[in-house]
Amino acid sequence: MLRFQLLGPVAATLDGRPVDLGRRRERRLLALLLLDPGRPVAVDRLIGLMWDDEPPRDPRATLHVHVSRLRGRLPDPDLLVRRDSGYLLDTPPAAVDAYEFLAAVERGRDEPDPARRADRLRAALALWRGDALADVMPDRLRRTLCAGWEETRLAALELRLAAELVTHSAETVAELADLAARYPERERFTALRMEALHRSGRQQEALAVFDERARSVADRLGLDPGPELLELRTAILRAADPPSTKDVPAQLPADAAVFVGREAEIDHLTGVIAARPAGTAAVVTIEGMPGVGKTALATHLAHRLRADYPDGQLFLDLRGFADGIAPVDPADALDRLLRDLGVAGDAIPAGVAERSARLRTELAGRRVLVLLDNAAGEAQVAPLLPASPGCLVLVTSRRSLAGLDNAVPLELPLLSADDGTALLSRLLGDTDRPGLAELVELCGRLPLALRLVSARLRHRPSWTVEQLASRLRDEHARLGELYAGERSVGTTIALSYHHLADEQRALVCTLGRLPVAEVDVRLAAAAAGLDTVAARRLLDRIVDAHLLEERVPGRYRFHDLVRLTARDLATDEDGTATRRRFLTAYLHTLHRAVAVVRFGRLPGHLLEAPALTRVPFLRDHDAAAWLRDERDNLVTVVRHAAEHGDHDLTWQLAATLGRLFPREHRCDEWLVTSDLGARAAAALGKPRAAALMRVDAGNRHYTLGRADLALDDHLAALALADDAGDDLLVGYLSAYTGRIHQALGQADRAEAAYRRALANPGFVADRREAAYTELDLNAIHVALGRYDVAGRGYRTSIDVARRFGDRNLECFAHYNVAHFLLLQGDLAAAEEHARAAVDLAARIGYPVREARGWEKLGEVLDTAGRVEEAVDAWTRAAAVYESVADPRAADLRRRAEKSRWQGR
DSSP states (O other): OEEEEOSSSOEEEETTEEOOOOSHHHHHHHHHHHTSTTSOEEHHHHHHHHOSSSOOSSHHHHHHHHHHHHHHHSSSGGGEEEETTEEEEOOOGGGBHHHHHHHHHHHHHHOOSHHHHHHHHHHHHTTOOSSTTTTTSOHHHHHHHTHHHHHHHHHHHHHHHHHHHHHHHHHHHHHHHHHHHHOTTOHHHHHHHHHHHHHTTOHHHHHHHHHHHHHHHHHHHSOOOOHHHHHHHHHHHHTOSSOOTTOOOBOOOOOOSSOOOOHHHHHHHHHHHHTOOTTSOEEEEEEOSTTSOHHHHHHHHHHHHGGGOTTOEEEEEOOTTOTTOOOOOHHHHHHHHHHHTTOOGGGSOSSHHHHHHHHHHHHTTOOOEEEEEEEOOHHHHGGGOOOOTTOEEEEEESSOOTTSTTOEEEEOOOOOHHHHHHHHHHHHTOSOOTTHHHHHHHTTTOHHHHHHHHHHHHHOTTOOHHHHHHHHHSHHHHHHHSEETTEEHHHHHHHHHHTSOHHHHHHHHHHHHSSOSEEEHHHHHHHHTOOHHHHHHHHHHHHHTTSSEEEETTEEEOOHHHHHHHHHHOOSTTHHHHHHHHHHHHHHHHHHHHHHTTOSSOOGGGSOOOOOOOOOOOSHHHHHHHHHHTTTTHHHHHHHHHHTTOHHHHHHHHHHHHHHHHHHTOHHHHHHHHHHHHHHHHHHTOHHHHHHHHHHHHHHHHHTTOHHHHHHHHHHHHHHHHHHTOHHHHHHHHHHHHHHHHHTTOHHHHHHHHHHHHTOHHHHTSHHHHHHHHHHHHHHHHHTTOHHHHHHHHHHHHHHHHHHTOHHHHHHHHHHHHHHHHHHTOHHHHHHHHHHHHHHHHHHTOHHHHHHHHHHHHHHHHHTTOHHHHHHHHHHHHHHHHHTTOTHHHHHHHHHHHHHHHOO
């Protein structure tokens, strides 16, 4: 049988005999394929992990060479196959020692007998022959890829030694001393060492170990020992378990040596506790994302209030989110609480309900504070709650505990920027270090991250804040830098992820692959291949786990560090499909939103997007709200499509944004998307795509006041459409080119272009677009002195726009009618239409058109001799132009000043 070994030097055996796997590069490739045996690994991922520094000039070709070499080394070359967009090693997980180890640890953990459990775990640990992948990977990459295996190895060591303590406590002392020294941040080894010494009758040595640990943790991390060590120390000092009924439990963990902020939360909770309904216990749940400081706040608050609860303070870690350790069973939790209250073991009933009733009896009439830390959920906590009105229960959890009756919830937010900086300053003992504010933001204002970076800076006195910040600025490296000893932000967040259901984890990974910081429920559903109802249900569960935020109903976002963790947890399987689903849905949603609010003049049927049910924005304000919410995502999405070679979607996204950006004069962003779209169109080699992106460039030049460059672009686009025989596109581009001729004062050429468009059956079938072109043609009639013809057209144009329900077209019509009536000398009617144009432009949020309306109104008022009003209108126009950085503002201000000075 062919077996593979990763827990040590990478190797393989066939029926017990070694297999020559060749050079280091081939063995590294084998290891990467075996990280997820039997599943394809994307070529891009392999390229990213195969080379430590710069990849070769042609990494795909070089990778193929290594694949061929490795295939030639395998006893069965057909095991290594090309699958989808990657390579797959067709072998079961059971044939890989790492997965054999994981299964063996699970079997050992489930063994009830301590001696047999120790034997099974010892056999599982014997599969390790050294550091995993040590001969093929650099340490940093190895630690990242093998973090889960290493964590399970250490957890298995802890479980094995805990089992051996029952019968061989003296023999474990030396091994535990070595492990505690080698893994100083792993508190469990120190606890086991203390317990082994205590069981061996060496109490003073056990207490000395605690004192040494307390000093070490305070010096290195500015923290206190954890609750397990504190409780163990108390038990050793008392030398009795359980305590006598005369003892008053005082089990609160030590308050944080450095605690900053949270005054608003503390004031709120103390007020809630004081105002609790008569006859009930006060129950407060403190919920929030991993690392946000729930336990620190609960402990700090408990210490503030402890004098109000003279009958005792109980503490219990419910282990709701602990790696490799099951949550505390409610029956066991009740047993512990009852013993701590002085109930003898033989007096504790058997069932959960009976124990819960006995707890309520013991607490009746007493003033006791109970701190339940790290709860898994309501079912675990509910039996532990007292009924006595003199009691207070503080519960912390990463999960929403909305199902607890009468509990007052507090969702703990991130630290404010000021509090984060203050915390970091105090942890470092230095308030003058520059760059702390940026470091706080790079840590996402997450207290755990701030404590870890402060520990690293104290441990590396030669480092500056700027040096550490420079490492954290790289998003791809940030999580890897947020650690101290064995503690890390990524591992802490991943614990919550691993406690989700399979379909919830899959959705987290899907969202982690997306390029946007915030996503609405419809796009999240599309990316995951789900219907909206199913996606919303899963998203709500992930929000309840505090891994997502829903700041606005229906829109979800990760904290930056959760997003990075989700991205790292996502495998490459289905990555391309997820991206395509998201981008396609985004294109259709964007197109629909732009169409509903009637922006621009590029009809969507000229695009070629894959079929998809469009998102039903039924009202204008829905679409406008979506576009407003997506403002920061638009360019990011186009870049993402371009970076991944999705040329078909890139140019269509860019072309659709070309209908939106002129409205807000977002020319810098427009330049980016237009350039990306043009490159994508060129890569596709499709004339229509190339022509429409050339039009997009022309529209941008026109918006910037460069009609000469815009004409070059439009004529080039029209030539592409003519050469391709695309008659429908020729019709639209003729109309667009006519507009540029008109702007340049080339009335004859503009008229010819408009008439060519209106003679095109496909173009005329688009009645809305034809109406725009009729308005443009009317302006030519005015320019050429054909006032009767123009008048007939203008009289009907506003009614036509209203029939279409197109406020953009109606605004355009009012502007043109105002100009026509100004030339005719009907100043009162011209003023009415100019004001209507301004009002409509303001209501639909089209700044440039609003500014042009004010400009035209100023001309009407100036002609009427109402100079001050004209100056006011031009000043308003200049202000609107300035709001979108339009250079026409300066000319208008000069014109206004000149008119005011002349006094007309």
